[in-house]
Amino acid sequence: MDFLAAYDAIPEDDVPQRVSLLRQGMVADKAAVFAQLRAQRPVFSTPVGVFVTRHPDVLEVLSAPGTFTVGVFGPALEDVLGAPFVLARDGADVHWRERGYGQLVLAAEDAPRVRELTASVADAVLDEAVARGADTFDLIQDYARPAAARVAIGYLGFTGIDEDILHGCTRAMQWAFAVNPERDPGIHAAGVAAGRELHDRVAEVIARRREAADGTPGDGPGVADGDGLGAASGRGAADGAAPGRVSDDVLARMLRISLPAEYAFDDERINANLVGYLTGYQQNATQCVATAVKELAVRPQALAEARRLAAEGDPARFDAFVWEALRFHPFVPVTPRLCVRDHTLAAGTPRQTVIPAKSVVLACFASAMFDEEVLDAPAEFRPGRPPAHNLVLGYGAHDCVGRYAASVILPELVRRVLLRPGILPLPGGERELDYAGTPFPQHYTVSSGRPAGNAT
Template sequence: MLSRRVITAYDNTGTAIVTRQRDVVEVLDREADFAVVYEPRMRRITAGENFFLGMQDSAEYTRDVSNMRLVVRRADVSERLVAFTAREASAIVAASGGALDVPAALTLPVAARIVASYFGTPGPSEQALIEQTTIMFWWLFADLAADPAIEARAIAAAADCRAMLEDAIAARHATPTGDDDILNRCLALQASGTPGMSDGAIRDNLIGLLIGLVPTLSKAAVLALNELLNRPAALAGAHAAARADDDALVAAHVFEALRFDPVNPIIYRRATRTSVIARGTLRARTIPAGTMVLAANLSAMFDPVAVEDPDSFRTDRPWGDYMLWGYGMHLCFGAQINRAVIPQMLKPLLRHKNLRAAGLVDRAGTPFPAHFPVQFDPG
């Protein structure tokens, strides 16, 4: 327990940090006692409504997640996203001639193209979509000290992104298309009278999904690649798996690498009432109402009580050892997309011999990798 408020972006009375795997799981499972805090900022992003990541368990939460699950279907991952990502990433790597700035030239553009093709909402340009989603994500989740300059940029980006989505929805109403994309699936649900699918609700759900998708997929791919490049044996293993077209083994290398530097090393919640964490153990602690509880998922993945040989790089871990994108009710909506798409973003690079970093990961003053030059033997 710390008496200090570490997070000032959301109201709280103090801070508790939870590091054991069992306790991290407990905090994230007890969503009634340890609640998400994002609602006020979500409402500013949408200019009114909450988005389901900002909601506690409720009819509205279930309605919105269920609607989005009907349009973002798990079968799409294997039936279109894997092939789409592989094609786009391979073309970029093949055209690069052996030198590539990974986020700027590969992972961000591929994420933006997933939005354009799969969601059917390309935005005015890839760059605009990338910049808008990145600053909104930064303000919502990573601006823990409440920087007014970040807020101003995020609010402006939100207005632009809302306008882009409103235009896309209006254009589809005016000129329907036969494309099987997320936007058309949303409009089909709307036409069927499904609750929670007005034009405004579609816009708000899509803005949340786009914020969740673009900067995160790119950052995860870059961080995983960086960890692989720092470990020659692991890189050799990933290279062999990529050349053998063993996608499961490529993924095992990529996600084990990401365990050492996950996109979100902590997930934060606020105590709705005073209660005890780890009750019945020697480490039990009373957490006062209003405390911000930092559930350290990075630490959980290195907890020797729960994870075998946690400091070693191993590709034979059970998937349950990983907590790369949350846990419990708010487990990442894109979890299955992440598992399939991130390895496909990196596989065309990993196939090449002599893949090496040609500089450090440069975040350009943001929480997201902006530049990471790599080189490899072309051909």
């Protein structure tokens, strides 16, 4: 379909028709629309915002938080969290300061232990899914969702909170702030209520840990188990219960840090940050497991090679397959920014465009990662591309502050699936992600690898 010809044929003042065509194009074949925009209208002004589709231009937008702010979704995110948050603000006080805080508590050096934790959680959840005895199971509901939540319980420190609450609340929250462009009041209210519920649950966890005096999720001082993180695999274990007890999760670290009073960093700020981290993680991880498996499954050669590397245990080579798979289906295909002052984008190039103040600018990661002028043969599946060509974890001032955790959790969740050759999408159903009327995939059927009729 010639998207631009169809778009231009709609009179400029027929905004609903133009918006409807845009939405249709994005759902039906986003990649084709982006390819045409990159070639013919790389900076494309529409009633819903200015699509920025070329790799250098997306980087330019995301590198200038003083001009392109998170003001499009920041207020909704703060409503949902009930507090300021790093992804909801730009500038000195909240963003810059709490970005540093995030880097401290989501420590890069946790990565090996988080990978171990993820491996043990993933194996336990897969065993449960297979043990149900059916020939198939749902990779999202039966695996990715509980596995991601249990990693959050063990690593971030949501001790004692049921994994269904963690998942359900963050889904409502993400829906409200990130994928509710019309600001539907019902969706917004559901997100705010979910944020409140998580806040109250986390407040209880914090109170219990403060009582325990050392910030650990154990039943009193002295229960620390030494190496931290790696011990957690339990399903929503209560504080102090053996499974899920860890000595040094992210919440424990937050409770130990003591900042000077002028930062006003009290337990409410800790609560908002912890809930915010989960909101930036739970749906993302759940979806990415499914889409990475899908993108590998539709490429049998890549899948076979990924399985071989998974078994070889060379994480660097295996992980590159997962990140390349996600380039074809990123969790965040487009991130919106609010232009707060006139800005000349792509200055000195043929596509130079003045973006007027108050425009919504749509930085299209999913397009930038296929920019033919930057990437070599972008349509080819080539693990190990230069890191700057993969924008799955964002870019610039607001790129993923949880990237060290994400960079081990996601590949390991996928690796544990590929290590079981019997688990794979049904033939012909490799692309069948079922969104069930929500913005996030809800179901993806895979064979369980059990011989038919064997229920033991």
